[in-house]
Amino acid sequence: MPEEIRQEVLREEENRRREQQAAAQRAAQREAAAAANANANTGAAAVAAPAAPPPGGDMDNASFIATLDPMLREEVLMTAPEELLQTLPAELRAEAQLLQDRAVRRLDARREVPLQAHAQPAVVVPVRVPPPPLRQHPHLQVMEQQLLVQAVPNALGQGQQGNRFGDEVLARLGLQQHFRLAVGGGQQGRQ
Structure with a gap:
């Protein structure tokens, strides 16, 4: 590794170690302080604060866990053996649990x-939604109404000339067969 990068990595590591020690001291x-307040509230003699761990020395488990990254802390607490958890404060034990x-x-x-997927296969039933009426x-x-008005007299044998006009319009619209059926088959004998 180049000397510059190696020096930078060493500086970053030293800064991180100092930050961890400072965080551990603050946690301790x-x-x-919490223990002293609890003892003072119960009337017991105040307990002297434990000495901060010496730089580069051993830390207690709670201080070490407090300095970890949150994701790593969760992993440590989830996988820690019961013996280790018993050495931790109640808050950390509760968090681990x-x-x-x-x-x-x-x-x-x-x-x-x-298991549910194998036990009960999903049945997908396609639902056909009718299209909205056009x-x-x-x-x-208006044209259909006029044609119907003309078609009724024509079906009765009246207004033969109007019938041809109506047939032409119906043929253009492609509705001639529909109106013949609607009017009773139209005049089947007529050409």
């Missing part, structure tokens, strides 16, 4: 989904 001081319970629920949910243009509606 908060714990000591919550994370473990959540992981178990996720696994159970994943196991149930494939609205005719108002002019076509």
Whole structure:
């Protein structure tokens, strides 16, 4: 590795280590203050704050876990053995229990989904929705009404000239067969 990059990596590592130590010291001081407040509230003698871990020395488990990245912290708490969890404060034990319970629920949910898929195959029933009725243009509606008015007298044998006009219009619209059926078959003998 080039010397410049190596020096930069070493500096970053040293800064990260210092930040972790400072965070561990702050966490230890908060714990000591909380313990002192709890003892003062119960009337017991105040307990001296534990000494901060020496730089580069050993940390207690709670301080170490407090310095971890949140994702790594969750993983450590989920996979930690029971012996380690017993050495942690109540808050961290509760957090570990919550994370473990959540992981178990996720696994159970994943196991149930494939079982349900095999037990009851999904049946997809296609539903046909009828198309909405087509609205005719108002002019076509008027023409149909006029043709019907002409077709009724023609069916009765009246107005032969109007019948030819109506037949021509119906033929152009492609509706001639429909109106013949609607009027009673039209005049079948007529050419």
